[in-house]
């Protein structure tokens with residue numbers, strides 16, 4: 001089976017600082033992987049190298065078997081690599097319906113049409129309804145983002161990401177900042193992601209990591225020091241050392 005994402009020996013320096021050192025990993029369709037690591041380990045940099053927001057110094061990135069190392073972020077999105085939108089990138093004056101419609105039109109290369117036209121496109125409308133319904137946002141379809149609670153904005157990020165029909169989804173702390181009362185809905189949405197989607201989630205909350213991930217990758221000082229089963233990560237000596245004993249309290253790891 002062709003890997004959905006294959007990263008081969010990528011590295012990145014900022015000036016004299018090595019932030020990513022010869023990192024390799026692959027995700028198969030359907031993988032559920034958590035990427036953890038102490039603060040400053042290089043997780044965000046790694047994700048930026050995969051998405052093309054940063055260029056690698058060396059190494060290759062492949063999507064569905066094709067080398068995209070020299071391709072920019074938009075081309076990678078078109079090939080199925082989607083990073084969950086950040087709440088900060090949602091438009092306060094737009095509604096969930098409009099956000100999801102815009103993502104669908106972008107996916108279909110139809111953004112040159114008058115945007116309001118989507119209301120006359122039954123297929124787009126049906127898909128918008130379906131996605132908002134799946135994420136429990138149907139009641140808020142026409143409410144401006146500025147009027148919507150933070151937890152539901154994070155669900156909207158997921159809806160926008162899914163509207164792009166990803167093959168590989170990169171999630172950056174999907175439940176961070178969400179009140180306890182709303183995290184259940186986010187976890188349910190994560191549990192219901194399409195079965196063949198490859199998901200890599202950066203997460204600090206180890207309880208969520210253990211519930212979601214079937215594989216855990218630990219990055220420390222820009223290098224992968226563990227890639228294996230969640231049940232084995234806590235006992236791993238290199239991982240323990242990287243966290244300098246903070247494993248005493250497992251839920252504060254990462």
Ligand SMILES: Nc1ncnc2c1ncn2[C@@H]1O[C@H](COP(=O)(O)OP(=O)(O)OP(=O)(O)O)[C@@H](O)[C@H]1O
Pocket residue numbers: 014017019037038039040041042043044045046
């Ligand atoms: N544009 C940049 N220029 C110089 N140094 C940078 C740049 N971006 C990140 N760094 C440095 O690279 C290292 C890794 O940062 P990065 O944000 O990737 O880590 P992280 O694991 O995502 O951390 P956190 O969990 O705190 O978000 C840090 O030492 C950071 O200061």
